[in-house]
Amino acid sequence: xxxxxxxxxxxxxxxxxxxxxxxxxxxxxxxxxxxxxxxxxxxxxxxxxxxxxxxxxxxxxxxxxxxxxxxxxxxxxxxxxxxxxxxxxxxxxxxxxxxxxxxxxxxxxxxxxxxxxxxxxxxxxxxxxxxxxxxxxxxxxxxxxxxxxxxxxxxxxxxxxxxxxxxxxxxxxxxxxxxxxxxxxxxxxxxxxxxxxxxxxxxxxxxxxxxxxxxxxxxxxxxxxxxxxxxxxxxxxxxxxxxxxxxxxxxxxxxxxxxxxxxxxxxxxxxxxxxxxxxxxxxxxxxxxxxxxxxxxxxxxxxxxxxxxxxxxxxxxxxxxxxxxxxxxxxxxxxxxxxxxxxxxxxxxxxxxxxxxxxxxxxxxxxxxxxxxxxxxxxxxxxxxxxxxxxxxxxxxxxxxxxxxxxxxxxxxxxxxxxxxxxxxxxxxxxxxxxxxxxxxxxxxxxxxxxxxxxxxxxxxxxxxxxxxxxxxxxxxxxxxxxxxxxxxxxxxxxxxxxxxxxxxxxxxxxxxxxxxxxxxxxxxxxxxxxxxxxxxxxxxxxxxxxxxxxxxxxxxxxxxxxxxxxxxxxxxxxxxxxxxxxxx
Amino acid sequence: xxxxxxxxxxxxxxxxxxxxxxxxxxxxxxxxxxxxxxxxxxxxxxxxxxxxxxxxxxxxxxxxxxxxxxxxxxxxxxxxxxxxxxxxxxxxxxxxxxxxxxxxxxxxxxxxxxxxxxxxxxxxxxxxxxxxxxxxxxxxxxxxxxxxxxxxxxxxxxxxxxxxxxxxxxxxxxxxxxxxxxxxxxxxxxxxxxxxxxxxxxxxxxxxxxxxxxxxxxxxxxxxxxxxxxxxxxxxxxxxxxxxxxxxxxxxxxxxxxxxxxxxxxxxxxxxxxxxxxxxxxxxxxxxxxxxxxxxxxxxxxxxxxxxxxxxxxxxxx
Numbered sequence: 001x002x003x004x005x006x007x008x009x010x011x012x013x014x015x016x017x018x019x020x021x022x023x024x025x026x027x028x029x030x031x032x033x034x035x036x037x038x039x040x041x042x043x044x045x046x047x048x049x050x051x052x053x054x055x056x057x058x059x060x061x062x063x064x065x066x067x068x069x070x071x072x073x074x075x076x077x078x079x080x081x082x083x084x085x086x087x088x089x090x091x092x093x094x095x096x097x098x099x100x101x102x103x104x105x106x107x108x109x110x111x112x113x114x115x116x117x118x119x120x121x122x123x124x125x126x127x128x129x130x131x132x133x134x135x136x137x138x139x140x141x142x143x144x145x146x147x148x149x150x151x152x153x154x155x156x157x158x159x160x161x162x163x164x165x166x167x168x169x170x171x172x173x174x175x176x177x178x179x180x181x182x183x184x185x186x187x188x189x190x191x192x193x194x195x196x197x198x199x200x201x202x203x204x205x206x207x208x209x210x211x212x213x214x215x216x217x218x219x220x221x222x223x224x225x226x227x228x229x230x231x232x233x234x235x236x237x238x239x240x241x242x243x244x245x246x247x248x249x250x251x252x253x254x255x256x257x258x259x260x261x262x263x264x265x266x267x268x269x270x271x272x273x274x275x276x277x278x279x280x281x282x283x284x285x286x287x288x289x290x291x292x293x294x295x296x297x298x299x300x301x302x303x304x305x306x307x308x309x310x311x312x313x314x315x316x317x318x319x320x321x322x323x324x325x326x327x328x329x330x331x332x333x334x335x336x337x338x339x340x341x342x343x344x345x346x347x348x349x350x351x352x353x354x355x356x357x358x359x360x361x362x363x364x365x366x367x368x369x370x371x372x373x374x375x376x377x378x379x380x381x382x383x384x385x386x387x388x389x390x391x392x393x394x395x396x397x398x399x400x401x402x403x404x405x406x407x408x409x410x411x412x413x414x415x416x417x418x419x420x421x422x423x424x425x426x427x428x429x430x431x432x433x434x435x436x437x438x439x440x441x442x443x444x445x446x447x448x449x450x451x452x453x454x455x456x457x458x459x460x461x462x463x464x465x466x467x468x469x470x471x472x473x474x475x476x477x478x479x480x481x482x483x484x485x486x487x488x489x490x491x492x493x494x495x496x497x498x499x500x501x502x503x504x505x506x507x508x509x510x511x512x513x514x515x516x517x518x519x520x521x522x523x524x525x526x527x528x529x530x531x532x533x534x535x536x537x538x539x540x541x542x543x544x545x546x547x548x549x550x551x552x553x554x555x556x557x558x559x560x561x562x563x564x565x566x567x568x569x570x571x572x573x574x575x576x577x578x579x580x581x582x583x584x585x
Numbered sequence: 586x587x588x589x590x591x592x593x594x595x596x597x598x599x600x601x602x603x604x605x606x607x608x609x610x611x612x613x614x615x616x617x618x619x620x621x622x623x624x625x626x627x628x629x630x631x632x633x634x635x636x637x638x639x640x641x642x643x644x645x646x647x648x649x650x651x652x653x654x655x656x657x658x659x660x661x662x663x664x665x666x667x668x669x670x671x672x673x674x675x676x677x678x679x680x681x682x683x684x685x686x687x688x689x690x691x692x693x694x695x696x697x698x699x700x701x702x703x704x705x706x707x708x709x710x711x712x713x714x715x716x717x718x719x720x721x722x723x724x725x726x727x728x729x730x731x732x733x734x735x736x737x738x739x740x741x742x743x744x745x746x747x748x749x750x751x752x753x754x755x756x757x758x759x760x761x762x763x764x765x766x767x768x769x770x771x772x773x774x775x776x777x778x779x780x781x782x783x784x785x786x787x788x789x790x791x792x793x794x795x796x797x798x799x800x801x802x803x804x805x806x807x808x809x810x811x812x813x814x815x816x817x818x819x820x821x822x823x824x825x826x827x828x829x830x831x832x833x834x835x836x837x838x839x840x841x842x843x844x845x846x847x848x849x850x851x852x853x854x855x856x857x858x859x860x861x862x863x864x865x866x867x868x869x870x871x872x873x874x875x876x877x878x879x880x881x882x883x884x885x886x887x888x889x890x891x892x893x894x895x896x897x898x899x900x901x902x903x
Contacts, residue, residue: 045684046722049677052649054721076726077711077718078646079759080752088877094864095872098752101650101783145656153681191668200637200672206690207681233662240659240850247859248849250653251783254859258884262859264827274853376759378717477887480879555683566648 036212037065038545045554046075050150052102053565055524057536057554058383061545067554070533070540072524073381073388074565077360084514089115089482089505090257092514096501097251099516099567103494104250105138105242107501107516107567110490113324114501115257118488122323124475127259129465130245130266132319132330133275134254135492136458137241140282141249142495143404143451144238144290146562148231151444154556155297156224157214158204161192164222172219173226177292188226208550215300227289238282244271259477267474272466279462283455286448294448298430298441305430307543308557309438310535311339312398313406314522316347316500318493319457330457331419331450331493334410335395339438344413349489349500352517355392355528358385366394366529369502369515370487390565392525392534393517401535402497402522403561408446409437418453443560447495484509494519496562518567536561599634608633610660611790618847619791619803619813632797633670639702641694642676643733645726646719646753646762647708651744652678654783658790659851666790674702677721688722695733703793704737706730706747706765709754713761731770739775739796740765743789745866748778748808755872766809775802778809782866785847788814806841808869815841819863822846827860827886834880836865860886 038061046056054076062068080099084092092115096107109131116123123131166185173180195201208214216224239249245262246252254261265271298305317333320326327333334344353366362377379386392399400406411419412434426445427433436442468474487504497519506512525534532538536558545553599605609626612633616625644652656663667673673680674694675687682690694702708726711718716727724732734740742765745751753762766776779788792811795803803811820837822845823829831838840863844855856863864878865871 044723047677047683047687049680049683049687052678054644054719056720075720076646077760078753078762079718082757082759083752083755083872088879090879090883091877094878095752098648098650098782101648101653104650104653149679158681195668198637198672200639200674202668202671202673203676203679204681205674206686208686209681229662229664232656232664233659236657236659236663236851239657240853243850243853245859247854247856247861248783249657250650252859253856253861253864256861256879259887261861261887263887264860265854265858378714380717381723477884480884550686551684 036546038548039065041548043545043548043551043554045551048555048558048563050153050555050559051563051565052100053520053563055558055563055565057558059540059543059545059551059554061548065545067540067543067545070537071383071387072390072526072534072536074390074520074524076566077376077389078566079376081514081516084511086510089118089503089509089511090480092503092511093255093257094253096516099518100564101250102142102564103138103496103567105134105246105252105255106492106494106499108252108255109135110492110499110501110516111503112255112257112490113492114488114490114503115482116488117325117490118486118503118505119257119482121258121478123259123478126263126266126465126468126473127476128320128323129461129468130260130262130476131255132461133458133465134242134246134252135319136454136461137238139454139495140286140451140458141235141238141242143447144231144285145235146447146495147290147294147444148228150562151559152224152228153207154552154559155214155301156216156228157209157211157221158192158207158225159209160214160216160218161189161222161225162196162218164189164218166222169219169222173223176223176296177288180288180292183226183230185222185226188229189222191229192225208552208555211550211552212546213552220296220300224293227293230289231285234282234285237278241275241278241282244275244278256480257482258480261477263474263476266465266476267469272462272469276462279455279458283459286452286455291448291452294445295426295429298445301441302430304556305432305436305439305441308440308539308560309442310401310539311438312337312395312400312535313409314347314395314400314402314498315406315410316491316493316498318407319454331407331454332411332414332416333491334414335400336406336409336413337398339435341409341413341434344410349491351396352500353394353397354517354521355394357392357529358526359388359391360386361391369500369517370489386526388526390521390525392528393522394528399525399528399532399534399538400522401561402519403443404447404450404495405437405443406497407493408450418456419449422449422453440557440560447562482509494564496520496564497522516567520563520565520567523561524563524565599630607660607662608665611658611665614660614787615790615794618787618843619795628798629794632794637670637672638793638797639694639698640671640673640705641691641702641733642673642705642707643729644677645706645708645710645730645747646760647744647746649678649707650783651707652676654849655786655789657850658786671793684722691733695736699736701738702736703739703741703796704734705741705743705789706734707743709746709750709762709764710768711753711760711762712768713759718760730765730768734765735770735772735774737774739777739802740771741789741792742766742776742778742780744784745780745782745871748780749869751782752872776809777802777805777811779814780810780867781842783849784867785814785843785849787847788843810841814843814847815867817841817843819844823857826858830857830860830862830886832880833862833883833886834875834878835862836868836871837863840865840868842867
């Protein structure tokens with residue numbers, strides 16, 4: 001294994017912090033001199049930062065300076081499912097919640113609904129509303145953080161903001177969003193200058209600054225740095241909504257088989273008032289900052305509407321409008337194949353299989369998660385054999401993209417009353433067509449659109465809850481007796497895509513089998529037995545790379561999927577017993 | 586935290602570009618958390634405006650919930666902590682750099698500041714199979730821990746996973762996951778555990794501030810937890826807003842943490858306020874100890890007969 005040295009030159013303004021970095025790891029990278037088109041070679045990007053979890057991306061760059069093929073590898077295995085075996089199913093929501101502290105509410109809910117599905121239980125209307133409000137909070141919070149803190153630094157050159165004229169930046173901010181509250185751009189720039197003068201850039205150290213694909217003006221960069229900080233403050237306040245009805249965020253303990261625990265807190269008028277206040281502030285932020293910022297970035301980077309699309313989309317749907325399992329979701333489920341937006345098919349979970357041919361599990365034929373069999377077998381990283389801890393889920397044998405774009409396009413295809421006009425309006429503003437949504441830009445735009453639509457819908461859900469409370473309809477809990485020899489499925493959506501939990505119980509009502517199919521397995525899984533790449537691997541083909549030593553374009557594409565990797569591993573056999581670890585060093 | 590009675594507020598230093606009001610609220614909250622009382626605000630502010638300590642944050646076998654908890658501070662906004670107060674040189678979830686630019690920077694910072702930087706660890710460390718279950722940049726997390734942590738000035742295990750192994754270490758612990766302390770690699774480097782799932786960011790801020798103030802560790806208990814936060818049981822501080830939940834398997838009597846007083850999301854709420862009992866998430870081995878988390882009687886507290894209480898609260902317009 002070679003140790004490679006790369007030099008990050010940074011901006012001349014940052015001479016003091018220019019550094020030579022030596023690879024500490026046994027990663028191979030073909031270093032090339034900076035040019036507008038990268039020379040052929042192989043790029044390994046590990047770790048992918050600004051994501052949840054541990055992810056490695058490899059790309060082979062061809063003679064045209066574009067990616068010929070790519071590999072996505074999840075590099076952490078926790079084996080959490082194993083501890084579920086034999087436990088009280090009522091513990092499963094708390095355990096599976098810890099699959100991810102970012103999707104902190106998602107697995108709590110999916111696990112709970114899987115149990116309730118096994119119980120054939122419908123929770124009280126208020127419990128469903130509270131769940132939708134908690135889940136809605138998760139979406140608003142997550143999407144804001146994703147855009148400003150995980151994705152924006154792929155488009156914004158922080159170092160260029162140092163040379164911005166703060167007065168001009170203020171004028172630009174007004175032009176981007178006339179309704180946004182004014183910001184002291186001098187103070188923001190001062191804060192940035194202090195960082196640089198201290199020689200300690202902190203999280204901004206060693207970014208791909210000065211990259212030729214960074215196109216914003218110094219003033220625009222300053223505006224986005226200011227909004228990065230603004231959003232950091234906003235997200236902490238947005239998350240308080242989850243704490244108001246759920247005790248805390250992350251990891252609220254509130255959604256339980258049978259309903260929600262927090263009925264008493266709902267009756268406290270101050271909590272409803274505070275929730276309303278935070279929701280209003282969050283919706284204002286979305287309207288004044290998030291949406292206009294996405295539109296502005298889209299106009300500066302229009303070429304990304306032609307890059308990085310994937311034709312097959314899958315959504316399970318989320319936010320039940322009456323009860324879970326009725327199929328009536330505010331964001332509907334559906335399947336789109338080959339970009340056929342106008343023909344959305346219904347989801348049939350029997351069509352889901354998981355392929356493990358190229359993952360670190362013992363060989364088995366593709367199985368439906370309801371009867372999944374899994375046996376880990378680590379064989380080391382080998383692109384032509386096994387190379388990931390993620391399985392490769394398939395729908396009707398095909399790789400699928402899940403996430404905001406899938407949800408928004410399914411909703412669009414179904415003529416969703418709020419989503420369709422929002423998409424049409426954005427496309428008109430940007431001069432794009434519906435086909436352009438199948439792209440990096442489309443994913444980022446879809447995320448913003450659904451944030452606004454869900455935030456607005458939450459106001460209505462909250463009003464219904466208020467009416468119920470006024471009418472002394474306060475029931476938030478039914479019962480939680482889990483039957484023996486039962487099975488259930490909980491389907492829903494994480495901000496980054498479709499989530500499914502499959503559960504069965506034994507004769508003592510303990511967990512017999514537990515399987516999860518999670519968003520990043522769909523998006524970031526490995527190839528399957530036929531060698532067909534998953535959504536991200538396929539989307540990367542054709543991606544232009546300007547400089548192999550600073551593969552900014554890979555970050556842009558990968559981040560557009562909002563990877564979240566910690567949830568993506570399985571380890572429990574069909575009998576619910578722990579598998580013996582098979583180790584092939 | 587009220588700070589209206591601080592006479593010398595204008596003399597208290599504040600980092601440039603930071604809202605003074607927000608910063609002082611933060612200093613006051615931290616002063617109370619670490620036992621200085623509201624009058625310790627000025628002392629805390631001075632400590633926080635000195636040279637920025639270098640911090641590297643290592644994400645191992647984790648769910649990123651600890652990072653998320655850190656970002657939920659709202660007095661001050663999280664950027665005041667991570668940009669103005671500390672120099673957060675490595676944090677995979679937040680940093681701009683990726684790949685070699687990131688791992689190389691970690692090596693540079695660690696080597697250039699040996700014995701001077703703080704390492705904050707999120708997540709347990711997989712040790713089975715020579716650490717093969719977790720790699721970053723092609724290097725096992727175990728190797729990274731062995732390489733980086735002994736060079737730190739102090740190591741803070743933030744969250745239950747890095748403190749005691751947490752969920753990945755629950756039976757049957759398929760990856761051999763361990764907390765930092767159980768690795769036995771630190772030598773004379775001090776370790777402070779700040780457990781919780783999720784942990785409270787003010788407890789982390791309290792540890793850092795104590796260091797900056799006094800240059801020493803805060804007082805620790807037998808589990809290496811700061812006593813300012815973990816000195817009392819949850820039950821002993823619990824206002825029992827909905828009656829004692831012990832019958833439903835509340836662990837408040839055997840769990841040491843300041844959740845009832847510090848609360849979460851800047852004092853918004855905590856589990857028991859949402860009528861879910863304490864599951865003991867800051868205790869070692871809590872995922873295996875005395876599970877299930879729910880008693881057979883659980884649920885009766887929400888039964889319709891109890892709705893009169895809810896209605897009474899509603900009618901009272903609390």
